[in-house]
Amino acid sequence: MSTVEIYFSPSKTSKKVAERIADNFGRKKQTWNLLISEPKKELKSDDVAVVVMPVFAGRLPKTARERLSKIKAKNTPAVAVVNYGNAHVTDSLLELVDLLNDNNFNVIAAASTVSHHSIFNGVAIGRPDEEDLSKIDDFAKKCMGKLENGEGLTSKIPGNRPYTDYKQLPFEISCDETLCTFCYDCISICPENAITEDNPAETDTESCSRCTACISVCGEDARKFSGDAFESKKPIFEKANSERREPEFYL
Numbered sequence: 001m002s003t004v005e006i007y008f009s010p011s012k013t014s015k016k017v018a019e020r021i022a023d024n025f026g027r028k029k030q031t032w033n034l035l036i037s038e039p040k041k042e043l044k045s046d047d048v049a050v051v052v053m054p055v056f057a058g059r060l061p062k063t064a065r066e067r068l069s070k071i072k073a074k075n076t077p078a079v080a081v082v083n084y085g086n087a088h089v090t091d092s093l094l095e096l097v098d099l100l101n102d103n104n105f106n107v108i109a110a111a112s113t114v115s116h117h118s119i120f121n122g123v124a125i126g127r128p129d130e131e132d133l134s135k136i137d138d139f140a141k142k143c144m145g146k147l148e149n150g151e152g153l154t155s156k157i158p159g160n161r162p163y164t165d166y167k168q169l170p171f172e173i174s175c176d177e178t179l180c181t182f183c184y185d186c187i188s189i190c191p192e193n194a195i196t197e198d199n200p201a202e203t204d205t206e207s208c209s210r211c212t213a214c215i216s217v218c219g220e221d222a223r224k225f226s227g228d229a230f231e232s233k234k235p236i237f238e239k240a241n242s243e244r245r246e247p248e249f250y251l
């Protein structure tokens with residue numbers, strides 16, 4: 001009888017949201033980090049899963065989706081959360097709820113939470129902040145109540161089927177070789193094996209999902225998005241998404 005936190009969190013904000021919800025449940029915790037591995041374990045019917053995924057182009061990240069779909073559940077209650085960068089959730093929450101229910105989870109509650117944008121880092125700086133976390137605590141307590149009373153999800157989840165097409169972002173990641181200390185942390189964390197084993201400066205643009213894990217893990221700030229396409233889009237995107245959006249909860 002555990003709370004199992006399941007997340008894919010390249011820039012670590014989805015991890016923060018998952019931990020916050022799971023801590024509120026006050027049970028023994030397990031953590032399944034889908035960024036670094038494919039869990040081979042099964043959930044039990046008396047576990048509760050807290051599944052938090054970032055939004056990539058209005059969808060779930062492809063690798064996260066693949067890894068999540070391999071987890072076996074036994075009508076296990078689940079709280080489904082997508083964590084987005086103050087722009088758009090689009091169909092991602094519906095996609096997550098559908099995927100979990102199709103895989104024998106029993107989604108009892110869902111949410112979209114707002115966090116610092118991992119690519120356009122002028123958007124939603126400092127989020128989730130205290131106001132967000134207090135709303136998340138409130139939501140977690142309501143989820144506990146639903147678990148105790150055996151209640152299912154009654155709210156309608158926003159989004160459309162078929163889901164919007166997944167679009168790869170056209171931006172590229174560069175590595176400043178003068179800063180790189182060849183620690184290879186970025187190579188170990190990359191979920192797509194997109195960074196060349198003996199040269200962290202070389203990233204395979206085809207396989208890179210732009211997830212940001214390598215940027216976030218690099219202690220030398222050697223890796224970043226760069227190029228004309230990124231530099232010209234950044235101010236436009238940041239202006240268009242400067243207004244604060246709020247988390248939404250579905251019970």
Ligand SMILES: Cc1cc2nc3c(=O)[nH]c(=O)nc-3n(C[C@H](O)[C@H](O)[C@H](O)COP(=O)(O)O)c2cc1C
Binds near residue numbers: 013
């Ligand atoms: C490839 C990619 C695509 C993204 N697409 C969206 C999006 O469609 N809407 C949005 O609001 N945020 C988007 N974001 C921002 C992330 O969803 C957001 O920053 C999230 O908090 C990242 O979670 P993490 O910190 O766990 O990695 C995107 C980020 C990445 C890396």
Ligand code: SF4
Binds near residue numbers: 175181182186187223
């Ligand atoms: S994490 Fe940073 S310092 Fe380490 S190998 Fe990668 S780019 Fe170089």
Ligand code: SF4
Binds near residue numbers: 189207208210213
């Ligand atoms: S190289 Fe691409 S896929 Fe690999 S960690 Fe960096 S952003 Fe993610």
